[in-house]
Amino acid sequence: DGGITQSPKYLFRKEGQNVTLSCEQNLNHDAMYWYRQDPGQGLRLIYYSQIVNDFQKGDIAEGYSVSREKKESFPLTVTSAQKNPTAFYLCASSPLVGGNQPQHFGDGTRLSIL
Amino acid sequence: AQKVTQAQTEISVVEKEDVTLDCVYETRDTTYYLFWYKQPPSGELVFLIRRNSFDEQNEISGRYSWNFQKSTSSFNFTITASQVVDSAVYFCALQNNNAGNMLTFGGGTRLMVKP
Numbered sequence: 001d002g003g004i005t006q007s008p009k010y011l012f013r014k015e016g017q018n019v020t021l022s023c024e025q026n027l028n029h030d031a032m033y034w035y036r037q038d039p040g041q042g043l044r045l046i047y048y049s050q051i052v053n054d055f056q057k058g059d060i061a062e063g064y065s066v067s068r069e070k071k072e073s074f075p076l077t078v079t080s081a082q083k084n085p086t087a088f089y090l091c092a093s094s095p096l097v098g099g100n101q102p103q104h105f106g107d108g109t110r111l112s113i114l
Numbered sequence: 115a116q117k118v119t120q121a122q123t124e125i126s127v128v129e130k131e132d133v134t135l136d137c138v139y140e141t142r143d144t145t146y147y148l149f150w151y152k153q154p155p156s157g158e159l160v161f162l163i164r165r166n167s168f169d170e171q172n173e174i175s176g177r178y179s180w181n182f183q184k185s186t187s188s189f190n191f192t193i194t195a196s197q198v199v200d201s202a203v204y205f206c207a208l209q210n211n212n213a214g215n216m217l218t219f220g221g222g223t224r225l226m227v228k229p
Contacts, residue, residue, distance in 0.1 A: 031215055040123065042205060042219040043159075058216075088157065094215045102149060103217060105159040 003027065006091050006106035012114045013078065013085060021076045021109045023091035030096040032074035033103065036060060037088040046089075049074055050096060078111065086112050116141045118208050118220035126226045127196055135191045135223045137206030143167075146210045148182065148189045149217065153203040165189065196227045 004025045013019045025032065031050045035043040045058030049068040063082025068074055074093075078085045088110050092103040117140040127133045139148065150162040163173065165182050173180045177194045193200055203224045207217040 033216070040221075040224075042118075042120075042221040043217075044219075045216060048216060090157075090159065092159075096215060101215065102161040102164055103159075103215065104161070105151075108157040110157075 004091055004093055004104055004106035006089075006109050008109060009107065011109055011111045013111060014114050016080045018077055018079050019111070021078070021089055021091075021111070023074045023076065023106060024072055025074075025091075025093045025104075025106075026072060027093055027104060028071070028095075029093035029104070030071070031094050032068070033092040033094075034058075034064070034066065034074070034076045035090045035092065037090060037108075043090060046076065116143075116208050116210065116218040118206055118218055120204075120206055120220035120223050122223045123221065124224045124226070126228065128228050129198060130195050132192060132194050133196050133225065133227075135193075135204050135206075135225065137189045137191065137220060139187050139189065139206070139208045141208060141210060143210040146208060149207040149209065150180065150189075150191050151205045151207065153205065153222070155202070159205065162191075193225075196225075198227050198229055201225060201227045 007022045033048045034046040037043050044060050046064050047066040049055035055066050055068050065077045088108050090108045091106045094103040095101045119138045146167045148165045151159040153159050170182050179192045181190045203222045205222045206220040209217050
């Protein structure tokens with residue numbers, strides 16, 4: 001089945017540690033996105049990428065980094081500079097052709113501080 | 115700047131009641147798209163509907179219906195005869211024509227349907 005796979009489902013971070021969240025899609029979508037969701041709040045865009053080897057900052061990029069070496073993969077690293085990383089992280093993808101197609105979402109990764 | 119407001123943070127209804135989730139948006143663009151997504155307890159967002167700014171026809175899909183009113187910048191979502199399985203967080207989102215498919219989300223409405 002085509003879709004978006006995020007791993008791990010749960011992740012714990014120690015102080016000063018960088019952690020990487022995985023996002024893989026087999027939908028052949030050009031664009032991929034990372035969102036952060038805090039309890040009781042909407043989704044805020046961290047980073048997005050419309051093409052391999054290119055990505056742009058979203059609204060809350062500080063303390064995060066990404067790479068897009070392959071079309072299928074868009075990993076997110078939560079660095080030690082992100083002082084409040086506890087949140088639910090959602091990855092999404094969408095085609096760019098065809099005009100404003102809906103984004104498809106993964107099941108999310110819940111990150112907590114140890 | 116774009117903004118989406120979902121004023122109802124939580125709604126609780128009893129099964130079989132009808133319920134309307136409100137969504138009000140702000141944008142300076144004349145061409146834009148509106149979406150509704152459902153987030154069940156499992157966490158993933160499920161796409162429900164997309165509507166473009168030139169199509170103000172209401173839409174019905176089974177127990178779901180959507181009322182788009184450009185004059186009041188609203189895109190409300192009604193569930194008729196609610197069921198326990200409708201319990202979820204519902205998000206309204208806005209996308210403008212040149213945003214590279216990026217979405218601006220509202221804060222979400224948590225719907226609890228009690229048996």
